[in-house]
Amino acid sequence: MKEEAKELTGAQIFVESLLKLKVDLIFGYPGGVVLPLYDELFKYQKPRHILVRHEQGAVHMADGYARSTGRVGVALVTSGPGATNTVTGIATAYMDSIPIVVFTGQVPTHMIGNDAFQEADIVGITRPCVKHSYLVRDTKDLAQTIAEAFYIAASGKQGPVLVDLPKDVLVNQAKFTFPESVELRSYKPNVSAHVKQIERLADALEESKRPVLYVGGGMISANAADELKKLSHHTHAPVTETLMGLGSFPTADPLQLGMLGMHGTYRANMAVSHCDLLVALGARFDDRVTGKIDEFAPHAKKAHVDIDPTSISKNVKVDIPVVSDLKDALKKLNTEIAKRKADWRHKHEDWLAQIAEWKAANKMRYQPKKNIIKPQFVVEEIDRITGGDAIFTTEVGQNQMWAAQFLKLNRPRTFLTSGGLGTMGYGFPAAIGAQAAFPDKIVIDIAGDASIQMNIQELGTAMQYRLPVIVVILNNGFLGMVRQWQQLFHGRRYAYSCTEFQPDFVKLAESYGALGLRVEKPEEVGPSLERAIAARKPTLIDCVVDREENVYPMVPAGAPITKMLLA
Amino acid sequence: MRHTISVLVENKFGVLSRIAGLFSGRGFNIESLSVAPTLDSSTSRMTIVTRGDDDIVEQITKQLNKLIDVIKVVDFTRDEEFVEREIVLVKLNAEPSNRAEILRMTEIFRGKVVDVSARTYTIEVTGTEGKVGAFIEMVKPLGVIEIARSGKIAMSRGKKSLG
Ligand SMILES: Cc1ncc(C[n+]2csc(CCOP(=O)(O)OP(=O)(O)O)c2C)c(N)n1
Numbered sequence: 008m009k010e011e012a013k014e015l016t017g018a019q020i021f022v023e024s025l026l027k028l029k030v031d032l033i034f035g036y037p038g039g040v041v042l043p044l045y046d047e048l049f050k051y052q053k054p055r056h057i058l059v060r061h062e063q064g065a066v067h068m069a070d071g072y073a074r075s076t077g078r079v080g081v082a083l084v085t086s087g088p089g090a091t092n093t094v095t096g097i098a099t100a101y102m103d104s105i106p107i108v109v110f111t112g113q114v115p116t117h118m119i120g121n122d123a124f125q126e127a128d129i130v131g132i133t134r135p136c137v138k139h140s141y142l143v144r145d146t147k148d149l150a151q152t153i154a155e156a157f158y159i160a161a162s163g164k165q166g167p168v169l170v171d172l173p174k175d176v177l178v179n180q181a182k183f184t185f186p187e188s189v190e191l192r193s194y195k196p197n198v199s200a201h202v203k204q205i206e207r208l209a210d211a212l213e214e215s216k217r218p219v220l221y222v223g224g225g226m227i228s229a230n231a232a233d234e235l236k237k238l239s240h241h242t243h244a245p246v247t248e249t250l251m252g253l254g255s256f257p258t259a260d261p262l263q264l265g266m267l268g269m270h271g272t273y274r275a276n277m278a279v280s281h282c283d284l285l286v287a288l289g290a291r292f293d294d295r296v297t298g299k300i301d302e303f304a305p306h307a308k309k310a311h312v313d314i315d316p317t318s319i320s321k322n323v324k325v326d327i328p329v330v331s332d333l334k335d336a337l338k339k340l341n342t343e344i345a346k347r348k349a350d351w352r353h354k355h356e357d358w359l360a361q362i363a364e365w366k367a368a369n370k371m372r373y374q375p376k377k378n379i380i381k382p383q384f385v386v387e388e389i390d391r392i393t394g395g396d397a398i399f400t401t402e403v404g405q406n407q408m409w410a411a412q413f414l415k416l417n418r419p420r421t422f423l424t425s426g427g428l429g430t431m432g433y434g435f436p437a438a439i440g441a442q443a444a445f446p447d448k449i450v451i452d453i454a455g456d457a458s459i460q461m462n463i464q465e466l467g468t469a470m471q472y473r474l475p476v477i478v479v480i481l482n483n484g485f486l487g488m489v490r491q492w493q494q495l496f497h498g499r500r501y502a503y504s505c506t507e508f509q510p511d512f513v514k515l516a517e518s519y520g521a522l523g524l525r526v527e528k529p530e531e532v533g534p535s536l537e538r539a540i541a542a543r544k545p546t547l548i549d550c551v552v553d554r555e556e557n558v559y560p561m562v563p564a565g566a567p568i569t570k571m572l573l574a
Numbered sequence: 575m576r577h578t579i580s581v582l583v584e585n586k587f588g589v590l591s592r593i594a595g596l597f598s599g600r601g602f603n604i605e606s607l608s609v610a611p612t613l614d615s616s617t618s619r620m621t622i623v624t625r626g627d628d629d630i631v632e633q634i635t636k637q638l639n640k641l642i643d644v645i646k647v648v649d650f651t652r653d654e655e656f657v658e659r660e661i662v663l664v665k666l667n668a669e670p671s672n673r674a675e676i677l678r679m680t681e682i683f684r685g686k687v688v689d690v691s692a693r694t695y696t697i698e699v700t701g702t703e704g705k706v707g708a709f710i711e712m713v714k715p716l717g718v719i720e721i722a723r724s725g726k727i728a729m730s731r732g733k734k735s736l737g
Contacts, residue, residue, distance in 0.1 A: 134592060135599045139642040142587060159642060193584055193645040317636040320629070 012182040017146040017172070018047040020183050021110075022054075024153040027185045030054045030081050032072060032443055034065040038085025039125060040112035040174040054081075057443060057472055060464040062089050064436040066096020067462070069107045071440025074423045075398055077230060079106045079161050080440065086112040087125030090171075091132065095430060097167045098136040102427025103251060104228060106165040108156045115175040116144055130171050138166030143173065147181035158189040163196025164315040165228050198314060200331035200339050207327050208286070208310050209343040215284035215308075217358045218244040221267065224251030224426065225289015225313060225333050227419045232256065234337035235288065241344055242351050245362060247275040249290050250411055251426040258395075258415040264362065265371070268296035269562045270408045273369035276560070276568040278362055279304050287311040289333045292322040293427070294564075302567035312336045369573060371412050373556070380529050382406070382481040382552040386413035388532045389451060389479060392540070397449035398441045400424065400434040402458030404488035406481045408558040410453040432461025435478060439465055442474040449477070449540055456482040456549075457506055466519040469545035477539045477546045480512060483554045491557045495572070512549040521545040576605070577631045577651040578658060578728045581620040582736050584643040585611055592641055593620065602626065602634050606725030617645065619736065621727045623703075628652075646737050650728050658728040661700045663688065664710060667717035668695040676716055683709045694719065 015023065021044055025033070033056045037045045048056055059065040062084045069080030084093055090111040100107050114123040130140045139159050141152050149172075156168040212218060226235055232255050239246050239262050246256045247264040256263055265272035267279055279285060285307040290296070297303040300322060310327035311319050319328045329336055373383040386409050389399075395415045400423040401407040407424055416422050423441060425433040438452040452459075459480055469476050481487075489504040516523030522542050524535045532550065539546040560571040583589050590609060597604050605623040612619050624634060631649060638647045650656040666676055673695070680687060680697050683705065689696035699709045703726050710721060730736075 130588065131591065134588075134595050140588075144587070164640075191642070194642050315640070317633065317640055321633060 012184045014180045015183045016043070016047075016180050017149050017177040018043040020146065020149045020181065021153070021172070021177065022047045022051050023183055024150050024185055025054055025081070028153070028157050030079075032057060033081045033083050034059055034068040034072070034440065035083035036062050036065055036085065036089060038089045038112065040086045040114060041083065041172070041177070043174070043177045044083070044112075044172070057468065059436070060467045061462065062092035063096050063432070064439075064462050064465045064468065066093045066107065066109060067099065067433050067436035068440030068443065069109070070096065070100045070105050071400065071423055071437030072444045073100075073105050073107050074437070075420050075441035076444045077420065079108055079157050081108050081110070083110045084112065085125070086114055086129075087127045090127050090129035094133060094136070097133050097169065099425050099428045099430045099433055100167040101136040101138065103224060103425065104165050105167065106160040107167045108160050109167060109169045111169060111171050113142065113171045113173040116173045117175070119173065130169065133169050136167070137169050138164075140169040140171070142171040143176050145181075146176050146179040149176060149181070150183060150185050154186045154189050155191065159194065163194075198331050200312070200329050200336035202339070204327060204329045205336065205339045205343050208312075208329060208340060209347060211284050211308055211310060211327060212242055212244065212286070212344065213347055213349045216355050217281060217283040218242070218355065219264070219278050219282040219285050219307075220244050220246045221249075221279065221285055221287045221290050222246055222252040222255050223249045223288065223290025226252055226255040229289060229314070229333035230419070231334040231337050232419045234334060234341060237341050238337055238344065241341065243355065243359065244286070245278060245359065247271070247279060249293070249296050249426070250424060252290060253411055254416040254419045254422045257417050266411055268568060269298070269564070270412065270558050270560065271568070272371055272412075273560055273571060273573070274362055274365035276562070276571060277365045280567070280569045281361075282307045285309050287313070287325075288337070289313060291318040294322075297322065298562050298566055298568040298570075302569075369560075375529075376553065378528065380526065380532060380550055380552045382483070382550075382556055383409050383413050384529060385479060385481055385532055385550050385552065386410055386453065388536060389453065390414050392533060392536045393449055393451070395421075397421070397451055398423065398438070398445065400438040400441065400450070400452045402434040402452070402454045403429045403431045404455045404458060404486065405483070405491065405556075405558050406453050406455040406458065406487070408488075409481070412558075431455075431458040435459060435462050435476070436465050438476045438478070439469050439474050442469075442476050443472065446474070452476060452478045454478050454480045455487055456480050456484065456509060457486045460510075463515070466516065466521055466545060466547075470519050470521055473544070475543045475545055477536075477548065479536070479548045480550060481552050482509075482512070482549050483552050483556070484509065485554065488558070490555070494555070494557070495561070496563065512547050516545075516547040519545070521547060523547050523549070525549045525551070527551045575627065575631075575651070576623060576625050577649055578656065578726060579622045579624065579635065579638070580648045580650065580728055580736055581622060581638055581644060582612070582646040583618050583620060584645065585616050585618045586643055589618070589643045592643065593638070596637055596641065597624075600633070600637065602630065606723070608725040608727055621725065623726050648730070648736060650730065654734065655731040656728050657731060658702055658726050659700060660703050660706045660726045661698065661724045662706045662710065663696055663698055663722045664713060665694055665696045665719040665721070666713060667719060668693060669717075672716045676713065679709065679712050679716075683712075685709065
């Protein structure tokens with residue numbers, strides 16, 4: 008006799024489903040309509056729930072968890088304001104294709120549309136910034152919906168999925184059966200590379216005298232860094248990464264060109280502008296990368312491997328499109344390349360020599376000063392002391408760019424940053440999410456003094472759960488990147504970009520029971536970092552840095568990427 | 575160039591808003607859109623008429639395909655021979671002086687009078703978008719009170735089907 012499925016409440020089905028999916032952590036914040044659910048979380052005592060201080064924080068934490076582990080991050084919030092507070096976090100994850108599932112409470116189904124207390128049409132509000140969303144209308148659909156939500160978030164081009172849960176759906180009962188697997192007739196995400204296209208790509212690489220591999224965040228989502236290394240090392244093709252791609256290819260590799268684009272390295276931008284073959288791998292020709300689009304890689308044949316057909320030939324016409332999971336495509340490409348008899352080592356020696364010249368001509372650099380801390384120096388110290396063995400997050404602005412330019416990354420999923428949306432306030436909660444996933448790792452948020460104040464309340468979360476995140480504030484007393492643009496493009500008129508008032512960050516940290524350190528001299532930077540790492544508790548290091556330091560190289564928005572301001 | 579695109583979608587809550595939102599959010603235009611369930615009540619078929627150069631329309635079809643609830647997309651204008659129909663209802667002032675002319679036009683366009691009142695005629699005309707448009711132009715001088723167009727529907731010729 009077949010075992011009869013048990014009748015469970017929606018709230019129980021929710022918890023059971025998450026356990027089936029092996030969810031170990033939820034970042035959440037309770038409120039009226041989700042109380043039945045919280046009651047079950049209390050009774051089950053699993054998955055582990057981390058109480059945040061603001062729902063935006065919960066979503067960024069789920070995002071940081073997802074980026075650092077490769078698994079789906081989960082956030083849970085109440086209806087109305089709880090739900091609307093998640094929007095920035097969801098949009099951040101959407102722009103960077105990060106797999107998270109956000110559960111929002113909703114008023115009971117019979118009240119939807121009545122402007123009930125704490126009702127918000129969160130499915131409507133978030134529609135343009137989710138991969139998909141659901142409003143569950145019946146408890147019997149709940150398990151299936153949760154299974155679909157996780158499947159959609161994690162497959163194909165990954166992204167955030169929102170599941171809106173009306174209160175009655177959580178309270179009513181239904182039989183619980185969890186689907187073994189999910190099949191959707193309208194969604195077939197597993198695309199594998201077409202052999203003909205792979206052969207064309209191999210031909211192009213063989214013919215090329217000046218190849219460049221241009222790598223984006225898709226490389227990290229696809230977990231294909233090993234295949235990339237193999238490809239580059241076998242063909243001697245140099246690699247440049249976008250901000251989102253950082254960590255895909257070791258910074259110290261001789262074939263590494265560094266980041267390209269607006270704040271990219273001189274050699275990366277020169278190489279892309281002079282190459283005869285540009286192979287885009289999980290990158291999307293974003294405007295911060297291409298600069299003036301008509302003059303981007305003007306001499307190059309362009310190949311583009313991407314899981315998302317919409318990003319191929321969206322901004323730039325592509326000669327060899329390959330719609331595929333990147334790992335699958337690179338595996339096939341490596342097999343194909345191995346069959347070719349080309350003299351890979353020597354065939355573009357001149358090109359590599361040219362790149363070496365560009366590198367020598369313009370290294371990433373800054374002018375150290377005796378008694379003033381240069382922000383770049385702080386990042387170098389972070390790098391030196393951690394030996395790159397840490398997870399780094401950033402806020403947005405100059406801090407983000409210096410982190411991108413001066414950290415030496417060895418592995419994917421160690422550099423978490425809001426690339427597409429550029430969300431100030433991302434780094435700290437994302438660091439907490441990563442730390443929750445990896446309690447024993449060193450996790451450092453490289454922050455600006457303005458950005459950090461956007462989600463500083465999460466110090467409470469870090470303290471409560473003993474998550475020893477280290478925040479290093481590059482404190483210039485400005486909205487630094489805004490000030491830089493105003494200096495360069497708006498006649499030095501610093502319109503409302505100076506934070507004339509600041510809290511005492513040390514006391515602020517201490518008021519939470521965290522460690523607060525203030526650093527004013529270059530020689531104190533290293534020791535303070537060592538102290539923070541040894542403390543194994545949440546730490547804010549307030550580094551007073553050169554106030555008007557700029558990020559260079561810089562390509563003015565809309566200019567060709569060869570037009571770099573170098574200092 | 576104008577394109578006629580048929581979209582087979584899951585007949586689910588919110589699908590229409592996802593599609594409409596995709597067009598408005600990405601700055602694509604919709605000239606007409608018609609939706610109704612198919613033989614299988616779990617799916618709906620939409621016909622969208624849009625305008626844009628080839629790159630834009632390619633993006634539109636790719637973006638439509640990317641929506642989770644979209645099962646199939648066919649850009650007829652690019653890929654296939656197709657038949658198209660639209661229906662219009664036109665309510666006209668029917669005065670003794672113009673009734674004969676209205677009926678004559680209706681005849682020429684193989685239309686039908688579907689409602690008559692003391693002062694009005696309502697005419698139904700079916701055909702290609704071009705024919706429907708031409709009819710409206712012809713009767714405009716006769717005193718149109720209102721029109722309702724269905725928007726175009728389309729189907730490929732021969733054996734092919736959307737699914
Ligand atoms: C939520 C949000 N608001 C505004 C901006 C625009 N913005 C980009 S960088 C920046 C200044 C950031 O200042 P700070 O955090 O101190 O970093 P710095 O550039 O000084 O390193 C601003 C306001 C943004 N990216 N995100």
